[in-house]
Amino acid sequence: MxxxxxxxxxxxxxxxxxxxxxxxxxxxxxxxxxDLDPAALRRFKIFNEFKDSFLEDLSPDVSVAEWNSGxxxxxxxxxxxxxxxxxxxxxxxxxxxxxxxxxxxxxxxxPRPAAVGRGDGAGRPSRRSGETIAYLxxxxxxxTGGERVVxxxxxxxxxxxxxxxxxxxxxxxxxxxxTLVQIRLPALRKIxxxxxALRRILDETYRSRTLDRQLRTTPLLASCDGPVVEALAKKVxxxxxxxxxxxxxxxxxxxxxxxxxSGFLKLSQKVDGMDMLVxxxxxxxxxxxxxxxxxxxxxWQASVVSVGYxxxxxxxxxxxxxxxxxxxxxxxxxxxxxxxxxxxxxxTRRKPDRSQLTDFALAKGVVQGTSVLVIDLDVCTRCDDCxxxxxxxxxxxxxxxxxxxxxGGFLVARSCYHCRDPVCLIGCPTGAIARVNVGSVVxxxxxxxxxxxxxxSNCPYDAxxxxxxxxxxxxTAEPARLxxxxxxxxxxxxxxxxxxxxxxxxASCPHGCAYRVEDVGEFDALLQxxxxxxxxxxxxxxx
Numbered sequence: 001m002x003x004x005x006x007x008x009x010x011x012x013x014x015x016x017x018x019x020x021x022x023x024x025x026x027x028x029x030x031x032x033x034x035d036l037d038p039a040a041l042r043r044f045k046i047f048n049e050f051k052d053s054f055l056e057d058l059s060p061d062v063s064v065a066e067w068n069s070g071x072x073x074x075x076x077x078x079x080x081x082x083x084x085x086x087x088x089x090x091x092x093x094x095x096x097x098x099x100x101x102x103x104x105x106x107x108x109x110x111p112r113p114a115a116v117g118r119g120d121g122a123g124r125p126s127r128r129s130g131e132t133i134a135y136l137x138x139x140x141x142x143x144t145g146g147e148r149v150v151x152x153x154x155x156x157x158x159x160x161x162x163x164x165x166x167x168x169x170x171x172x173x174x175x176x177x178x179t180l181v182q183i184r185l186p187a188l189r190k191i192x193x194x195x196x197a198l199r200r201i202l203d204e205t206y207r208s209r210t211l212d213r214q215l216r217t218t219p220l221l222a223s224c225d226g227p228v229v230e231a232l233a234k235k236v237x238x239x240x241x242x243x244x245x246x247x248x249x250x251x252x253x254x255x256x257x258x259x260x261x262s263g264f265l266k267l268s269q270k271v272d273g274m275d276m277l278v279x280x281x282x283x284x285x286x287x288x289x290x291x292x293x294x295x296x297x298x299x300w301q302a303s304v305v306s307v308g309y310x311x312x313x314x315x316x317x318x319x320x321x322x323x324x325x326x327x328x329x330x331x332x333x334x335x336x337x338x339x340x341x342x343x344x345x346x347x348t349r350r351k352p353d354r355s356q357l358t359d360f361a362l363a364k365g366v367v368q369g370t371s372v373l374v375i376d377l378d379v380c381t382r383c384d385d386c387x388x389x390x391x392x393x394x395x396x397x398x399x400x401x402x403x404x405x406x407x408g409g410f411l412v413a414r415s416c417y418h419c420r421d422p423v424c425l426i427g428c429p430t431g432a433i434a435r436v437n438v439g440s441v442v443x444x445x446x447x448x449x450x451x452x453x454x455x456x457s458n459c460p461y462d463a464x465x466x467x468x469x470x471x472x473x474x475x476t477a478e479p480a481r482l483x484x485x486x487x488x489x490x491x492x493x494x495x496x497x498x499x500x501x502x503x504x505x506x507a508s509c510p511h512g513c514a515y516r517v518e519d520v521g522e523f524d525a526l527l528q529x530x531x532x533x534x535x536x537x538x539x540x541x542x543x
Contacts, residue, residue: 018427018428018429018452018454019429020063020065020082020182020427021034021063027071028067028068028070028071028072028073028174029065029066029067029068029071030065030066030067030068030177031065031066032063032064032065032066033063033064033065034063035059035060036059036062036063036064037055037056037059038050038052038055038056038059041055041058041059041062042055044064044085044087044181045154046085046181046191046198049195049197050191050194050195054190054194057190058187058190058191061183061184061185061186061187061188062181062182062183062184062187063181063182064087064179064180064181064182065179065180065182066177066178066179067089067174067177067178067179067180068174068177069089069174069175069176069177069178070173070174071173071174072171072172072173073091073158073172073173073174073180074158074168074171074172075168075171076167076168076169076170076171077167077168078167078168078425078431079161079165079167079168079422079423079425079426080158080161080162080168080426080427081162081184081185081423081426081427081458082158082162082182082183082184082185082188083156083157083158083159083162083163083182083183083188084156084157084158084172084180084181084182084183085154085155085156085180085181085183086151086152086153086154086155086156086157086178086179086180087153087179087180087181088153088177088178088179089152089153089174089175089176089177089178089179089180090150090151090152090153090174090175090176090178091150091151091155091157091172091173091174091175091178091180092148092149092150092151092172092173092174092175093148093149093150093151093157093170093171093172094148094170094171094172094173150175156201156202156205157172158172159188159202159205160205160206160209160210162185162188163185163188163189163192163202163240163262163309163311164261164262164311165262165421165423166262167425169210189240189242189309192240193240193242199240203238206238207233207234207238211233211236211313212229212230212233215229215232215233215313216229218259218284220259220286220330220333220334221323221330222329223327223329223330224323224326224327224330225326228323228326228327232315232319232323235315235316235319236313236314236315236319237313237314238311238312238313238314239258239311239312239313239314240309240310240311240312241263241265241306241309241310241311241312242306242309243306243307243308243309244305244306245305245306246303246304246305246306247265247287247304247305247306247312248287248288248300248302248303248304249300249303250268250269250270250299250300250301250302250303251299251300252299252300253298253299253300254288254291254292254297254298254299254300254317255316255317256288256314256315256316256317257286257287257288257289257292257314257315257317257320257334258286258287258288258304258312258313258314258315259285259286259312259313259315260281260282260283260284260285260286260287260310260311260312260313261283261310261311261312261313262283262309262310262311262421263282263283263306263307263308263309263310263311263312264280264281264282264306264307264308264310264362264367265280265281265282265287265304265305265306265307265310266279266280266304266305266307266358266359266362267279267280267281267287267302267303267304267341267345268302268303268305269301269302269303269345269349271349275303276348276349276352276355277348277355277358277359277362278302278344278345278348278349278355279302279341279344279345279348279358280307280358280362280367282367282420283420283421285337286334286337287304288300289334289335289337289338289341290338290341290342291317292317292320292321292334293331293334293335293338294338301345302345307362353408353527354524357407357408357520357523357524357527358520360405360407361520361523364405364412364461365417365419365460365461366412366417366520366523367519367520368417368419368420368421369417369418369419369420369517369518369519370417370418370419370420370440370518370519371416371417371418371440371441371495371503371516371517371518372412372415372417372516372517372518372523373400373412373413373415373493373503373505373506373514373515373516374410374411374412374413374514374515374516374517374523374526375402375410375411375413375509375513375514375515376409376410376513376514376515376526376530377406377409377410377411378409378530379511379512379513380411380511380513380514381511382402383510384402385508385509385510386402386504386505386506386508386509386514387400387401387402387505388508389504389505389507389508389509390493390504390505390508392504392508393496393499393504394491397467397491398491399415399416399465399491399492399493399494400413400414400415400416400463400492400493400505401413401414401465407527408527408530409530410523410526410527410530413505414461414462414463415463415493415505416442416459416461416463416464416492416493416494417461417463418440418441418442418493418495419440419442420440422435422442423458423459423460424442424455424456424458424459424464424492425442425455426454426458427454427458428454428455429450429452429454430448430449430450431448432444432445432446432447432448432449432450432455432490433445433449433455433490433492436494436497441494441495441497442492442494443492443494443497444464444489444490444491444492444494446489449489449490450482451466451486451487451488451489451490453466453488453490455490455492456490459492463492463493464490464491464492465490465491465492466488466489466490466491467488467489467490467491468486468487468488469486469487469488469489471486471487472484472485472486472487473485473487493505495516503516
C-alpha cells in the first residue's frame with residue numbers, strides 16, 4: 001500500500017474551479033492534498049525517478065485525493081484535462097451500450113470531424129431543482145446493461161482523452177474508497193516527455209484499450225478485415241509533438257504515413273528560397289500519402305511542423321503497402337487525400353495570400369471553428385445592431401462583443417467559434433456547458449451554471465463572458481458554499497439554436513456584412529469575393 005502525502009488538506013475558496021480540486025459537499029472527495037513538495041510526491045512510484053526541481057515544476061498541476069466509494073469521477077462524453085493514477089483502491093469503468101447510438105469515429109476522413117461522444121455527447125448528468133445543484137460526481141446513473149472493467153492499484157486512466165482532447169468514452173466510478181493521484185494536462189505532458197518508461201506504459205495502455213477500435217472506425221480502414229486491422233495496430237508507432245516541433249523536413253527520405261490523432265500540423269515548401277505555408281492537416285487526416293503513392297517520390301515534399309501539441313499514429317510504408325495490396329478501397333481513399341493535398345498546395349503557391357490566411361487561421365484558432373462570426377469592415381457602419389439583436393434574443397444579455405482580430409478587411413469577432421475540440425467543456429463542475437443536439441453547438445445552461453468561471457478561463461479566444469445577475473445565492477442554496485455569494489453566470493454564443501431565424505447577429509445586420517463561416521475555405525471564398533467586388537467597383541456581396 002502506498003503511503004499518503006503527509007500534508008493537511010488545503011481549504012478551497014467559495015467558488016473554486018472544479019470538483020477534482022474541491023472537497024466536501026457533493027464532490028465525493030473526503031480529503032485532498034495539493035501543492036505537494038518533492039518528498040510527498042515521491043511517495044507515489046510514478047514520481048520516483050524525477051529530480052526535485054522537476055517535481056517542484058509539476059506540483060501546481062498535481063493533487064492527491066481520497067474519494068468515497070461509489071463516487072462518479074466522470075461520465076461518458078465528459079471532457080477532462082487530467083489523468084488519474086490509482087494509488088489505493090479500485091475504479092470501475094463502464095462502457096454503456098446504447099441501442100440508439102453508435103460510437104462516432106475519432107478518425108474522420110472529412111476535414112471537419114463530427115462531434116465525438118455517446119448519447120448527446122454532452123456528458124452532463126447534472127440536475128437542478130430549485131436551488132440545489134447536483135454535481136457530476138454525485139449524480140445518479142443507470143449503470144445496468146453495460147460492459148465493466150475494474151482497474152486497481154498502479155493503473156492509469158483518463159490520459160487518452162486528456163492528451164488527445166477527446167471526450168471520455170467511459171463512465172468511471174470508484175468501486176471502493178480510493179486514493180487517486182490527479183495529474184492535469186500540463187504536468188501529464190511534461191511527465192510523458194521526461195519519462196520514456198511511463199510513455200511506453202501509456203502507449204501500451206492506449207494500444208490495449210483504444211487503438212484497435214479506433215482504427216476500425218476510421219473511414220480510411222473501414223473496408224479492412226478485422227485481422228488486418230489487428231495486425232496493423234500491433235505494428236504502428238505512437239508519436240507526440242510539442243508546439244513548433246518538426247516532424248519532417250522537405251527533401252529528406254520519407255518512409256511513413258502519419259495519421260493525426262489530435263492537433264494541427266502545418267506543411268510548408270521552399271518557394272524562391274523562402275518557406276511558404278502551403279497546407280495544414282488536422283485530426284483524422286494523414287500526411288505522407290503523396291510520398292507513399294506516387295512512384296519515384298521517395299523524399300518528403302514538404303516540411304511538417306506541429307502548431308500546438310499533436311498526437312500521431314505512424315504507419316511505415318511497408319506496413320501500409322501490405323494493407324493497400326489487399327484492400328484497393330484504402331488505396332482509393334489515400335489517392336483522394338493525396339490529390340486534395342496536391343491541389344491545395346498548388347493553389348496556395350499560385351496565390352500567396354492564401355498562405356497568409358492559413359497562417360492567420362492557425363495562429364488565431366480559426367481552424368478550430370465550425371461557425372466563426374466575421375464582419376466586413378468596409379461595409380459595417382458600427383451600428384451594433386448585431387450586438388443588440390443578440391441581446392434581444394437572449395433576454396437582454398448579449399453573448400459577444402464586436403471586437404477581435406482583423407484579416408483582409410474582415411473582423412473575426414470575439415464570438416464563440418464552436419470549436420471542433422472545445423476546451424471550454426473541460427472541468428465544468430456541474431456540466432452546465434455542453435454540446436447540444438444540434439451538430440457542434442456548445443451552449444451553457446443558466447440553471448446549472450454556478451459562475452465559477454472555469455469555462456471562461458479555459459477558452460483561448462476570450463469568447464465567454466461572466467455576467468453579474470445582481471442577485472445572490474439564497475441561504476438555502478446547495479452546495480452550501482454558494483450561500484450568500486454573488487450569483488454570476490457564464491454567457492457565450494449558442495448560435496441561437498432554438499430560433500428558426502438562425503443566428504441573430506447575422507439576421508440583425510442591416511447591411512448584410514455579418515457572416516458565419518464553417519471553415520477556412522469558406523472564409524477564403526469571402527475574401528476572394530470581396531477582391532472581385534473591389535476590382536469591379538461593385539458594392540456589397542451578391543445575395
